[in-house]
Amino acid sequence: MVSTYTTNGGIEKIGSGEQSGTWGDTTNTNFDIIDKLTNGVIAITLSGTTHTLTTSDGTVSDGMSKVLVLGGSPSGTNTITMSPNDAQKLYFVKNGTDQIATFTQGSGANVNVAAGAGAIIFADGVGSGAAVTDLTALFPNANTSGAGVFSSITANGGVTVDNITIDGTEIDLSSGDLTVDVAGDIDLDAGGGDFKFSVGGTEILRVTNSSSDVIIRPVADAKDIIFQQRDGTEVARIEDNGTFNVVTDKFAINGTAVTSTAAELNILDTATVTAGELNLLDGDTSVGSSITVADADGVVVNDGGTMKTIPASDIKTYATAGATSGTVTEVSTGQGLTGTVTSSGSVSMKNSWMSTSSAVFSISGTSFTNSRSYPVFITGRSAAGGGSFSFSVNNGSGGTGTIDMGDGDSGTNDPFVFILPVGGSMSGSSFTGVGIELRPG
Numbered sequence: 001m002v003s004t005y006t007t008n009g010g011i012e013k014i015g016s017g018e019q020s021g022t023w024g025d026t027t028n029t030n031f032d033i034i035d036k037l038t039n040g041v042i043a044i045t046l047s048g049t050t051h052t053l054t055t056s057d058g059t060v061s062d063g064m065s066k067v068l069v070l071g072g073s074p075s076g077t078n079t080i081t082m083s084p085n086d087a088q089k090l091y092f093v094k095n096g097t098d099q100i101a102t103f104t105q106g107s108g109a110n111v112n113v114a115a116g117a118g119a120i121i122f123a124d125g126v127g128s129g130a131a132v133t134d135l136t137a138l139f140p141n142a143n144t145s146g147a148g149v150f151s152s153i154t155a156n157g158g159v160t161v162d163n164i165t166i167d168g169t170e171i172d173l174s175s176g177d178l179t180v181d182v183a184g185d186i187d188l189d190a191g192g193g194d195f196k197f198s199v200g201g202t203e204i205l206r207v208t209n210s211s212s213d214v215i216i217r218p219v220a221d222a223k224d225i226i227f228q229q230r231d232g233t234e235v236a237r238i239e240d241n242g243t244f245n246v247v248t249d250k251f252a253i254n255g256t257a258v259t260s261t262a263a264e265l266n267i268l269d270t271a272t273v274t275a276g277e278l279n280l281l282d283g284d285t286s287v288g289s290s291i292t293v294a295d296a297d298g299v300v301v302n303d304g305g306t307m308k309t310i311p312a313s314d315i316k317t318y319a320t321a322g323a324t325s326g327t328v329t330e331v332s333t334g335q336g337l338t339g340t341v342t343s344s345g346s347v348s349m350k351n352s353w354m355s356t357s358s359a360v361f362s363i364s365g366t367s368f369t370n371s372r373s374y375p376v377f378i379t380g381r382s383a384a385g386g387g388s389f390s391f392s393v394n395n396g397s398g399g400t401g402t403i404d405m406g407d408g409d410s411g412t413n414d415p416f417v418f419i420l421p422v423g424g425s426m427s428g429s430s431f432t433g434v435g436i437e438l439r440p441g
Contacts, residue, residue, distance in 0.1 A: 005057040008088045008125065012058040032060050040065035045072035046097055051080045055087050067092045070113075074099045077112075081105070082132070088125035094118045106130030359437040367427035370396070370420045372437055378426075379417040380433015389414040389429045396423025405429075 003026075004013045011030045014023055042065035044051065055063035063082065068091050077100040082089055085106045095101045095113045104110045105123040108131025113119045120135040158167030163174040180186060188195060193209040196219075204223070208215040218225055218240075225238040235250045251258045295313035363380065370376045382389045382405070390404040405416040419438070420426060 003058075007086060008055075026058075029058065029060065033064055036060060036064040036066070038066060041067040041069065043069045043071055046070055046074045046078045046080075046099075046101070047072050049074060049076045049078050051078060052083055053080055054083045055089075063087075063089070066090070068094070070095045070097055070101055072097060074101075077102055079104060082123050082130075085130045086125050086127050087123070089123040091121050092118075093121060103132045105132055109133065359439055361435050362433070363435050364430075364432040366430050367425065368420075368435075369425040370422055373422065374437040374439050375422060376420050377417075377436045377438055378420055378433055379415070380431050381413040381415045383430035383432055384413070389416075389431075391416070391426045391428035393418075393420075394425045396421050396425070 003015050003018055005011060006013065011033050012026050014026055019026055042062055044053075044062060053063045053068075054061050070093065074097055078097070079102045082103065082105040089105075091103075093101070093103070093113050095115060095117055098115045100115060101113045102110050103113070103121055103123075105125070106127060106129050108124070108126075108129050111119065111121045111132045111134045113121075118136075120139075121132055122135060123132050124130055158165055160166075163176070164178075165172045165174070190209075195207040196203050197205040203219045206215075206217055206219050208217070216225070222240045224240055226234060227236045228234050234247055236244065236246045238244055248261075249257065249259070293312050295311060295316070297312040298309040299312055299315055300307060300309050359374075363378065364383070368378070389406040390402060392400065392402050394400050403416070403418070405414050416431070416433070
């Protein structure tokens, strides 16, 4: 009778009268298979994305071991197919790779063992429709110490860890403070759109989403939102009546403190000025186009400490009052004039302008250029009588002309007199005379 094999373990069953004298070898192999099925541990090196876990009849093979230790470097989720699909199997799995290991046997359910995790699985071996089940997911947490990895925990009666109780929609701490310490960010995600802050069960502050606008409001009636420095100094508060109150000297714009008082700022509350008008008061030096000032135009003046707008006609009346009436009592010295002016007085020329001897000098020859610092009064006569007597005159600024001083007779010298400005010159007939500098008094 020919040997047969067990379905799940591949143990050879020797037929009657078979293997005479050699049955010992077969029996030893069977004992090795039984040892694997009961306590065998095998390390399986995974690569790529697929692997076949085979149980071979009558031969010790990977699929016969009880404990599977997965290693290697799979390139992605690795699908491990148990063969044959009619063998019932129970495995303890440890996934030591960095990828998910998916166990399958047929078209039924599969089991995923996460990277770094473990599981107890069994395959039902029903053939092409075989399914794999994760028994670990069905076990309650029996750990009393150490760490455990669970995909989920269901505890309808609540969970207590030290003095923290998690039950239903609450996390309660029986005493002390609670610190939430994470290596990354803390993300508070409220699908209802509200974050509520309570003290002793009473809500005092709420942060609300309003179409992605953020609303911050106190919930307790007649209470304010107060902003303080680290030392508790108040800098501002939003009062219950909606007033935003900033403490004196605590308000600045772009680093510049606003030192105006509320009373000073309120002065502008009823003003109707434009930005351009305010800039003029602020020291704007730009000059606009010319206008014709009319009597009815307004001019701003300081009337004893009070700013007023008056008609331009008032300025005209004030400015012209002293020019159209009154008495000039004195002419300033240094202008070449002296004396007192009244309705019947007179103005006389001062003589101090000739008191310096160098102001008077003699001239002669056929030309003279005024290189002095003042205009010169010149008078003289021709050097000889008779004949023509004329000069070419240059005023020093490009103006020229000719003066003929001959009187037509032949027996006397011809006189001349004129004022020559600084830089001016004269040339022509021979002459002699006197020059006098016209110096201001």
